[in-house]
Amino acid sequence: xxxxxxxxxxxxxxxxxxxxxxxxxxxxxxxxxxxxxxxxxxxxxxxxxxxxxxxxxxxxxxxxxxxxxxxxxxxxxxxxxxxxxxxxxxxxxxxxxxxxxxxxxxxxxxxxxxxxxxxxxxxxxxxxxxxxxxxxxxxxxxxxxxxxxxxxxxxxxxxxxxxxxxxxxxxxxxxxxxxxxxxxxxxxxxxxxxxxxxxxxxxxxxxxxxxxxxxxxxxxxxxxxxxxxxxxxxxxxxxxxxxxxxxxxxxxxxxxxxxxxxxxxxxxxxxxxxxxxxxxxxxxxxxxxxxxxxxxxxxxxxxxxxxxxxxxxxxxxxxxxxxxxxxxxxxxxxxxxxxxxxxxxxxxxxxxxxxxxxxxxxxxxxxxxxxxxxxxxxxxxxxxxxxxxxxxxxxxxxxxxxxxxxxxxxxxxxxxxxxxxxxxxxxxxxxxxxxxxxxxxxxxxxxxxxxxxxxxxxxxxxxxxxxxxxxxxxxxxxxxxxxxxxxxx
Numbered sequence: 001x002x003x004x005x006x007x008x009x010x011x012x013x014x015x016x017x018x019x020x021x022x023x024x025x026x027x028x029x030x031x032x033x034x035x036x037x038x039x040x041x042x043x044x045x046x047x048x049x050x051x052x053x054x055x056x057x058x059x060x061x062x063x064x065x066x067x068x069x070x071x072x073x074x075x076x077x078x079x080x081x082x083x084x085x086x087x088x089x090x091x092x093x094x095x096x097x098x099x100x101x102x103x104x105x106x107x108x109x110x111x112x113x114x115x116x117x118x119x120x121x122x123x124x125x126x127x128x129x130x131x132x133x134x135x136x137x138x139x140x141x142x143x144x145x146x147x148x149x150x151x152x153x154x155x156x157x158x159x160x161x162x163x164x165x166x167x168x169x170x171x172x173x174x175x176x177x178x179x180x181x182x183x184x185x186x187x188x189x190x191x192x193x194x195x196x197x198x199x200x201x202x203x204x205x206x207x208x209x210x211x212x213x214x215x216x217x218x219x220x221x222x223x224x225x226x227x228x229x230x231x232x233x234x235x236x237x238x239x240x241x242x243x244x245x246x247x248x249x250x251x252x253x254x255x256x257x258x259x260x261x262x263x264x265x266x267x268x269x270x271x272x273x274x275x276x277x278x279x280x281x282x283x284x285x286x287x288x289x290x291x292x293x294x295x296x297x298x299x300x301x302x303x304x305x306x307x308x309x310x311x312x313x314x315x316x317x318x319x320x321x322x323x324x325x326x327x328x329x330x331x332x333x334x335x336x337x338x339x340x341x342x343x344x345x346x347x348x349x350x351x352x353x354x355x356x357x358x359x360x361x362x363x364x365x366x367x368x369x370x371x372x373x374x375x376x377x378x379x380x381x382x383x384x385x386x387x388x389x390x391x392x393x394x395x396x397x398x399x400x401x402x403x404x405x406x407x408x409x410x411x412x413x414x415x416x417x418x419x420x421x422x423x424x425x426x427x428x429x430x431x432x433x434x435x436x437x438x439x440x441x442x443x444x445x446x447x448x449x450x451x452x453x454x455x456x457x458x459x460x461x462x463x464x465x466x467x468x469x470x471x472x473x474x475x476x477x478x479x480x481x482x483x484x485x486x487x488x489x
Contacts, residue, residue: 014058047093166260167198183319277321306448362475363431399443435471
């Protein structure tokens with residue numbers, strides 16, 4: 001049995017989930033569901049980054065004098081949000097949990113004993129919003145390149161990690177492993193950054209009232225990014241991760257700092273870090289200040305969970321920036337999900353219910369059907385490669401292609417007309433249509449698992465990745481007529 005461990009970044013708790021955090025978590029969920037279908041030993045981790053200055057500020061802003069009480073309050077809101085979206089994460093890590101604190105101390109001990117920690121003084125630019133020190137060359141105008149807010153100039157005593165020591169090893173590993181960072185343009189950005197040289201990075205900050213206590217200096221606490229990255233090793237049985245999913249704004253932390261930390265501590269490296277883009281809304285960057293941050297829960301209550309999952313992957317190429325448009329979501333629901341999938345499902349199952357007592361009739365295929373089966377098998381192969389390569393938009397396009405072929409077959413063969421004069425031929429058409437429908441349901445399942453369960457139950461099949469392109473529904477197999485989706489005007 002193969003192992004598959006996928007992670008999302010852990011999210012700040014200074015605000016509620018939005019469509020951007022839901023996007024990353026849904027991608028992880030799609031991958032986890034598909035690997036479970038394959039029978040892989042799958043583990044999906046998400047969670048919250050609670051040890052930041054942002055947490056303290058948000059607690060004060062929301063009237064909480066007890067910061068831990070605020071984190072507990074917000075953690076429940078995040079957990080409930082993911083439950084409402086029916087996400088299938090196996091664990092939910094919080095960086096205020098004792099298990100995480102223990103892992104951080106153990107990890108630090110390894111790099112400290114390796115001689116990779118020293119005390120120094122930092123003087124330069126700092127972004128409170130990013131909780132990150134910024135290089136002068138990255139902010140020539142004195143503004144954070146991400147938040148466009150003025151950076152603070154600070155001078156303070158820090159403990160440092162000798163990241164520069166691992167620069168050559170990190171670069172060599174990236175160059176020798178083309179799939180280590182995806183997509184290619186993000187890989188090239190990291191390579192370019194590393195070739196400019198690498199400086200050591202701070203791992204502590206003095207005089208903070210919140211965060212994990214620094215074990216060798218009571219006046220310091222761990223810098224939030226050092227502590228947060230260590231969450232990924234929590235399920236030790238599953239480390240190393242097959243896939244780290246992350247946004248492009250945190251690529252350097254993951255692709256450079258985290259990798260150097262792992263090398264120093266003697267851990268195996270993750271297999272792939274997949275960097276996705278930013279969300280805009282109707283062409284504008286999504287932000288609270290613009291009032292265009294989208295609540296995924298409200299959206300799912302209006303359109304359903306599965307159409308949102310489908311739309312995100314169909315319209316936004318993973319790895320690229322994507323623009324969210326509610327009109328585009330509605331069009332995908334009405335013109336593709338309903339027209340190309342739901343109507344097909346209902347047309348075939350209701351025809352069997354009405355004309356064959358709800359049981360799939362037996363059939364012997366003609367050369368025409370055999371040729372279509374070969375097409376479908378090739379589509380399944382392409383789908384599998386796309387899923388393994390994390391090209392989810394391509395895999396979903398393969399599912400749409402299979403659904404289109406099934407629709408075309410039914411439309412061209414018109415079993416509702418044929419049955420009037422030739423029931424045997426109608427039985428062949430219906431049997432083959434049911435076989436195609438089984439394949440289509442399995443291809444769509446990771447992307448739309450909530451209706452996928454309904455569809456699989458109606459077809460009497462298990463959501464397993466076995467002989468997906470083969471005609472496996474036997475004569476006399478019972479099916480139920482179900483309408484999976486409805487148009488929204």
